[in-house]
Amino acid sequence: MTETTLDTLPSERTLQEVALTGDEYRGAVRILGRHPNEVELGIIGALWSEHCGYKTSKPLLKRLPTTGPRVLQGPGENAGAVDIGEGLAAVFKIESHNHPSAIEPYQGAATGVGGILRDVFTMGARPVALLDSLRFGPLHEPRQRYLFDGVVAGIGGYGNCIGVPTVGGEVYFDESYRHNCLVNAMCLGVIRHEALTRAVAAGPGNPVLLVGADTGRDGIHGATFASVELDEQSEERRPAVQVGNPFLEKCLMEACLELAGDPRIVAMQDLGAAGLTSSTAELAWRGGCGIDLDVSRAPRRESGMTPYEVMLSESQERMLLVVERGHEAEIAAAFARWDLHSEVIGSITDTERMVVRDGDAVVCDLPLEMLIDEVPMRHPEAQRPSNLDALLARDPLAEQPPWDMDTALLRLLGSANIGSRRPVFRRYDHQVGDDTVIPPGGDAALLRVKGTRLAVAVTTDGNARYGRLDPRRGAEIAVAEAARNVVAGGAEPLAVTNCLNFGNPEKPEVFWQLSEAIDGLAAACEALGTPVVSGNVSLYNDTTGVSIDPTPVIGMVGRIEDVERRLTAGFKADGDAVLLLGPQAAAELGGSEYQRLAHGTAEGPPPALDLALERRVQDAVREAAARGLLRSAHDCAEGGLAVALAESCLLGGIGARITLAEAAETPPDRSPSRTAGILFGETQSRFVVSVEKESGVQLRALLDQREVPYREIGMVGGGHIAVEGVLDVPLDEARAAYEDALA
Amino acid sequence: MRFGIAVFPGTWSDRDCAHAVSLDGHEAVMLWHKDRDLRGVDCVILPGGFSYGDYLRTGAVARFAPLMESVAEFAARGGLVWGICNGFQILCEAHLLPGALVRNASLQFRCEPAWLRIETTDTPYTSSLAAGRVLEIPVSHGEGRFVADEATLDLLEAQRRVAFRYVAPDGSPVGAASPNGSLRDIAGIVNEQRNVLGMMPHPERACEPLLGSADGMELVRSVAASLARTASFA
Numbered sequence: 001m002t003e004t005t006l007d008t009l010p011s012e013r014t015l016q017e018v019a020l021t022g023d024e025y026r027g028a029v030r031i032l033g034r035h036p037n038e039v040e041l042g043i044i045g046a047l048w049s050e051h052c053g054y055k056t057s058k059p060l061l062k063r064l065p066t067t068g069p070r071v072l073q074g075p076g077e078n079a080g081a082v083d084i085g086e087g088l089a090a091v092f093k094i095e096s097h098n099h100p101s102a103i104e105p106y107q108g109a110a111t112g113v114g115g116i117l118r119d120v121f122t123m124g125a126r127p128v129a130l131l132d133s134l135r136f137g138p139l140h141e142p143r144q145r146y147l148f149d150g151v152v153a154g155i156g157g158y159g160n161c162i163g164v165p166t167v168g169g170e171v172y173f174d175e176s177y178r179h180n181c182l183v184n185a186m187c188l189g190v191i192r193h194e195a196l197t198r199a200v201a202a203g204p205g206n207p208v209l210l211v212g213a214d215t216g217r218d219g220i221h222g223a224t225f226a227s228v229e230l231d232e233q234s235e236e237r238r239p240a241v242q243v244g245n246p247f248l249e250k251c252l253m254e255a256c257l258e259l260a261g262d263p264r265i266v267a268m269q270d271l272g273a274a275g276l277t278s279s280t281a282e283l284a285w286r287g288g289c290g291i292d293l294d295v296s297r298a299p300r301r302e303s304g305m306t307p308y309e310v311m312l313s314e315s316q317e318r319m320l321l322v323v324e325r326g327h328e329a330e331i332a333a334a335f336a337r338w339d340l341h342s343e344v345i346g347s348i349t350d351t352e353r354m355v356v357r358d359g360d361a362v363v364c365d366l367p368l369e370m371l372i373d374e375v376p377m378r379h380p381e382a383q384r385p386s387n388l389d390a391l392l393a394r395d396p397l398a399e400q401p402p403w404d405m406d407t408a409l410l411r412l413l414g415s416a417n418i419g420s421r422r423p424v425f426r427r428y429d430h431q432v433g434d435d436t437v438i439p440p441g442g443d444a445a446l447l448r449v450k451g452t453r454l455a456v457a458v459t460t461d462g463n464a465r466y467g468r469l470d471p472r473r474g475a476e477i478a479v480a481e482a483a484r485n486v487v488a489g490g491a492e493p494l495a496v497t498n499c500l501n502f503g504n505p506e507k508p509e510v511f512w513q514l515s516e517a518i519d520g521l522a523a524a525c526e527a528l529g530t531p532v533v534s535g536n537v538s539l540y541n542d543t544t545g546v547s548i549d550p551t552p553v554i555g556m557v558g559r560i561e562d563v564e565r566r567l568t569a570g571f572k573a574d575g576d577a578v579l580l581l582g583p584q585a586a587a588e589l590g591g592s593e594y595q596r597l598a599h600g601t602a603e604g605p606p607p608a609l610d611l612a613l614e615r616r617v618q619d620a621v622r623e624a625a626a627r628g629l630l631r632s633a634h635d636c637a638e639g640g641l642a643v644a645l646a647e648s649c650l651l652g653g654i655g656a657r658i659t660l661a662e663a664a665e666t667p668p669d670r671s672p673s674r675t676a677g678i679l680f681g682e683t684q685s686r687f688v689v690s691v692e693k694e695s696g697v698q699l700r701a702l703l704d705q706r707e708v709p710y711r712e713i714g715m716v717g718g719g720h721i722a723v724e725g726v727l728d729v730p731l732d733e734a735r736a737a738y739e740d741a742l743a
Numbered sequence: 744m745r746f747g748i749a750v751f752p753g754t755w756s757d758r759d760c761a762h763a764v765s766l767d768g769h770e771a772v773m774l775w776h777k778d779r780d781l782r783g784v785d786c787v788i789l790p791g792g793f794s795y796g797d798y799l800r801t802g803a804v805a806r807f808a809p810l811m812e813s814v815a816e817f818a819a820r821g822g823l824v825w826g827i828c829n830g831f832q833i834l835c836e837a838h839l840l841p842g843a844l845v846r847n848a849s850l851q852f853r854c855e856p857a858w859l860r861i862e863t864t865d866t867p868y869t870s871s872l873a874a875g876r877v878l879e880i881p882v883s884h885g886e887g888r889f890v891a892d893e894a895t896l897d898l899l900e901a902q903r904r905v906a907f908r909y910v911a912p913d914g915s916p917v918g919a920a921s922p923n924g925s926l927r928d929i930a931g932i933v934n935e936q937r938n939v940l941g942m943m944p945h946p947e948r949a950c951e952p953l954l955g956s957a958d959g960m961e962l963v964r965s966v967a968a969s970l971a972r973t974a975s976f977a
Contacts, residue, residue: 431881
């Protein structure tokens with residue numbers, strides 16, 4: 001073969017189909033010393049995609065802290081795991097299903113849930129909770145309503161049927177997501193340390209079993225589809241969206257959990273993006289082995305499927321097992337009890353190669369090192385967006401407020417981004433499993449661990465409006481806010497799983513945002529002592545050239561030693577004192593929900609964040625909770641102090657009388673929006689807590705000793721949310737607005 | 744007491760039911776759908792879930808399970824059979840109870856607290872409770888709207904076979920706040936012999952104050968007390 005033939009590139013269309021550049025193709029040819037055949041090219045394209053190979057994000061992801069005293073399993077496995085005490089581990093991961101959901105919302109979201117569940121039970125852990133994080137365009141637009149309804153129905157449809165509670169999540173609506181909705185799903189499982197199962201192949205000669213659904217033509221090229229921008233033709237990609245069967249997955253889950261920890265099982269690996277291709281390659285390579293497969297043995301849903309299609313199908317509800325040789329019939333019988341079909345489709349080898357046969361013919365023979373470790377990295381240029389300075393220069397306090405403060409509070413409570421999420425979570429079974437102590441609707445959800453006094457707190461958080469203005473601070477705030485939600489329940493934040501939803505990283509501005517956000521994540525995770533143990537990257541959230549705002553979503557898990565020391569957000573009793581902990585008297589409206597509603601923009605500097613102060617405030621709240629000093633705790637987030645107070649009133653069914661001298665002051669030179677800034681500004685590191693009068697002295701001593709700023713701002717009681725001289729809204733009116741927001 | 748808990752593929756309240764009865768000191772025995780042996784249990788619980796995926800019609804496939812043959816015989820002999828959620832749907836499909844459970848009036852799944860008024864104490868499930876008492880027990884279903892023809896509904900009322908009705912927390916009529924739009928706000932009924940109960944709400948989720956309500960445990964205790972009485976007369 002001559003130089004020139006090795007240099008030849010396949011057609012533009014072929015390269016596009018596997019999402020490789022000409023240079024990347026040439027790189028593959030160089031490693032192989034020959035052209036890959038059609039099957040091999042499909043396999044290389046899938047494993048070298050951003051979705052499987054992280055070719056753009058990997059160098060950046062190395063900056064994240066991933067270790068800590070409680071980390072049992074960091075990134076690189078199907079899910080991360082942390083010690084929660086008493087020999088138990090929390091196993092968790094978040095993942096995106098953005099592209100499929102934009103095309104087919106119900107199935108896109110449903111299979112997103114199915115995929116993340118498999119990641120957790122593959123580790124041997126019984127899933128105990130699901131959460132979501134959703135973004136859509138403005139809700140009043142019919143298409144956005146359709147996507148929102150479809151996604152919520154899909155998440156509920158899968159989770160409710162399989163019997164894992166959906167205990168929390170978040171949903172926001174913003175122009176930025178009009179053409180690229182975001183659907184992130186998180187799953188949490190609990191397991192005894194010694195039963196943790198890993199997806200590491202071992203023992204050449206051991207058989208490889210494929211279990212569960214038959215393989216069909218659905219979802220071919222899903223991984224590469226997720227690694228390019230959407231366009232007008234994306235609707236034609238509907239065949240790249242898979243269809244979920246939660247009943248089948250329920251059986252698969254129960255069968256796998258029965259077998260978890262069984263010495264006859266060497267490894268388990270679910271089939272996700274890129275189907276058999278990535279699952280077999282990763283499983284074998286983690287164990288330093290090779291793998292030899294015969295696709296003709298894979299049970300199929302339809303006839304006439306080519307080896308290429310079998311290897312790249314993303315048919316759902318399939319599982320791969322490596323079994324100790326000689327025990328395959330017993331394992332097959334265990335699955336048959338659940339009416340699940342299993343088939344030996346190959347074996348582990350010591351060749352470090354991936355060999356695929358179709359009967360007698362070898363259709364693929366590739367070195368695994370090339371597929372996994374030699375993914376060509378992309379190092380795009382990074383450039384700060386040129387319009388940022390103008391955005392940041394705006395003074396949000398200089399605007400004339402369009403409403404009085406009562407109206408502003410009602411508008412915020414009735415807005416799609418702040419109002420009650422009940423219309424969503426009442427469609428999710430959030431109780432099955434009998435562990436849900438704090439249901440959705442407060443801060444973090446709390447699940448008790450049966451047989452212990454332990455409980456696990458879990459939440460998802462993200463805020464893209466800050467991210468657009470400052471991706472680094474936006475990411476820091478996402479982590480801080482997630483931790484704050486965990487702490488508001490009285491729990492100790494332990495670790496993080498993240499989902500990085502960004503635009504096309506080949507654009508220098510997007511790559512800059514990604515790089516900045518990862519630095520922010522690293523700094524905040526470091527400061528709060530919460531390493532990243534698993535995660536997912538979803539890039540190319542662009543449609544016809546427009547990128548979404550940077551949206552890092554944080555899933556955080558915490559623990560509470562004694563579930564009886566938990567806190568909830570609602571005020572409890574007439575006469576309790578209300579305290580504001582954290583920075584006092586700031587008025588930061590940049591990027592706030594108020595600014596967006598009142599002025600239709602998100603401009604000006606986003607709120608400041610002092611991570612050391614954040615840590616001090618959180619630690620103090622946690623200690624106060626453990627000592628039983630608090631009656632309620634709620635963090636200040638979207639809508640600021642006034643919305644936090646209103647939520648504590650609404651959740652507790654009782655009003656509050658507050659005095660904020662600085663809000664009522666009227667110095668002649670004050671900015672027109674200063675009062676709004678004090679009430680609705682989204683200053684960070686703040687909690688609204690209520691405390692019995694008798695505990696007040698001890699609480700103050702603790703806060704003084706911990707150097708946490710605080711102020712008593714009023715008292716629980718009455719039927720109004722009242723801030724002296726500036727705000728007075730009857731609770732009933734507030735509730736009506738709040739409950740109606742998403743209905 | 745010994746509670747048998749049916750496990751169909753797709754059942755998911757089995758472990759919750761086992762947990763709940765064990766909290767009150769009872770033994771829970773899992774009964775696999777392919778088996779016919781009821782293993783000497785005192786009461787069979789048909790728990791919640793999506794048996795066989797419920798892709799056809801809720802409970803329509805489960806009624807043909809080998810286990811259900813034994814359950815029907817057990818019921819005919821007077822044994823206690825307690826259908827919860829999907830279990831209620833299965834009992835209707837198996838014609839052990841009249842009526843049917845169709846899609847919620849909202850056309851959406853609903854998981855939320857519900858309040859049930861005890862309509863009769865003349866059942867083993869409610870004999871330890873006071874008539875008119877309101878229990879807080881959550882619902883979690885997409886197809887829980889109880890329907891039957893007028894004659895059947897009248898008969899159920901006449902024979903005092905409506906065990907629970909959805910009400911507001913204060914016991915007044917539930918009105919538009921009904922979780923599913925059930926006819927006459929019916930949340931649970933018994934058969935003519937009063938030994939088979941079907942209810943849509945999930946008492947096993949309301950057996951501990953930690954989870955928000957312990958009212959469901961009263962039903963477990965009532966069953967246990969009834970069984971103890973029967974045993975002492977036997």
